[in-house]
Amino acid sequence: MLLFRSEDHVDRWCNSWKMVRGAILTLDQAWRLAQAWYGPDRRDPNWRRKTVDEAEALFAELGLTGAFWSLRH
Numbered sequence: 554m555l556l557f558r559s560e561d562h563v564d565r566w567c568n569s570w571k572m573v574r575g576a577i578l579t580l581d582q583a584w585r586l587a588q589a590w591y592g593p594d595r596r597d598p599n600w601r602r603k604t605v606d607e608a609e610a611l612f613a614e615l616g617l618t619g620a621f622w623s624l625r626h
Contacts, residue, residue: 575621576622582615586615589611589614609624
């Protein structure tokens with residue numbers, strides 16, 4: 554994960570490094586995703602990884618849509 558000041562900054566960085574632009578999240582979206590993905594406590598013995606369906610539903614709930622967020626490539 555990289556942090557940038559603006560989408561223009563992302564574009565300049567991608568052009569400089571000849572990288573394809575990926576998904577962009579706000580800090581709020583990244584925080585909400587981390588909380589939902591790892592919470593309430595990943596160290597709990599009953600914690601389990603999300604299924605593909607659960608993960609895609611979470612992405613959609615957080616407004617993370619588009620090809621980048623599809624896990625069925």
